[in-house]
Amino acid sequence: MLKIWSRVTIVVGALMGTIPFFHVWEMYSVNSSKGQSLSGALFFVFGVMTWLIYGVLKKDRIITACNGIAVVAGSIYVVAIIYFAE
Numbered sequence: 001m002l003k004i005w006s007r008v009t010i011v012v013g014a015l016m017g018t019i020p021f022f023h024v025w026e027m028y029s030v031n032s033s034k035g036q037s038l039s040g041a042l043f044f045v046f047g048v049m050t051w052l053i054y055g056v057l058k059k060d061r062i063i064t065a066c067n068g069i070a071v072v073a074g075s076i077y078v079v080a081i082i083y084f085a086e
Helices: 002-016 019-030 038-058 061-083
Strands: none
Touching: 002 061, 019 061, 038 061
């Protein structure tokens, strides 16, 4: 059971890290970042970056990979908020 749960958490963790891409797509579609929170996005990046550092220090590839995806996605999200600002 633990082996199955471990695989599920890998998939869920990787997918959770891609959520900011949906916000980026929305901003791209409407050509505006109105309604998006820059401080919230920065806090998200800070949070997943701390988990990324934890994963690297612990030498846990799963934590590192999932949060690496989230850091990239979150960084693109921050840039998009700034780019599409009115």
